[in-house]
Amino acid sequence: MGGVQTATNQQQWYILRGEMKYGPYEYRSLITMIQNGELYDYNFVWAAHLENWTLLGDLQEFSKDRLCRLIETKDHIAGSFKDRKCPRVDLETPVYAHNDHNFFDGHTLSVSENGALVLLNDPLLLPGQKILLNFRTSEVNPQTFNVLCEIIRKNYSKQRLNVKSGLHYAVRFLSVQETGMAQLTKWTRGGVSKEETNDGILKVHE
Numbered sequence: 237m238g239g240v241q242t243a244t245n246q247q248q249w250y251i252l253r254g255e256m257k258y259g260p261y262e263y264r265s266l267i268t269m270i271q272n273g274e275l276y277d278y279n280f281v282w283a284a285h286l287e288n289w290t291l292l293g294d295l296q297e298f299s300k301d302r303l304c305r306l307i308e309t310k311d312h313i314a315g316s317f318k319d320r321k322c323p324r325v326d327l328e329t330p331v332y333a334h335n336d337h338n339f340f341d342g343h344t345l346s347v348s349e350n351g352a353l354v355l356l357n358d359p360l361l362l363p364g365q366k367i368l369l370n371f372r373t374s375e376v377n378p379q380t381f382n383v384l385c386e387i388i389r390k391n392y393s394k395q396r397l398n399v400k401s402g403l404h405y406a407v408r409f410l411s412v413q414e415t416g417m418a419q420l421t422k423w424t425r426g427g428v429s430k431e432e433t434n435d436g437i438l439k440v441h442e
Contacts, residue, residue, distance in 0.1 A: 243376065251281050252281070325347060329371065332372060385408060387405050
């Protein structure tokens, strides 16, 4: 495994933007771009071990599991990841979203006091777009509240997209109702135990 990681870390990567090719970049530089919202799953990249330009979202090197393992094993590449100023918890609770035109449903996967990862049943939202999230009542959320958000990342899907295709979006909170801020603080900074219910699943990171 160590040899595989070293080989990946030393790869020189190139990025295709329109007709322009950029690079070479180190692997850790691409991770930083992903974290900064400058590189997305639908961007094409290439390295010497690839036959053709390939969607970033199709590469195991940039899968969520791989990036999580880099952090957990304290690989030196982990230094490329942003330090979280706010603690994050795995939290599944239902939400409604509104983009000034339509309402659609979904649920959270994780939350912090300044953002969340959500699964929303609308594949057409774009990074930079603002949406209103309504956190619905559930076993882990006693009171509904609204949050104005900005989409900072979406996950590409190779499957055919339609109005009910759920995609994962990372959102940054711009404005949170006072009751919502209190609930987010409770979720992320303690005062709750691990709960598993039919309507919501809460798991606090150690």
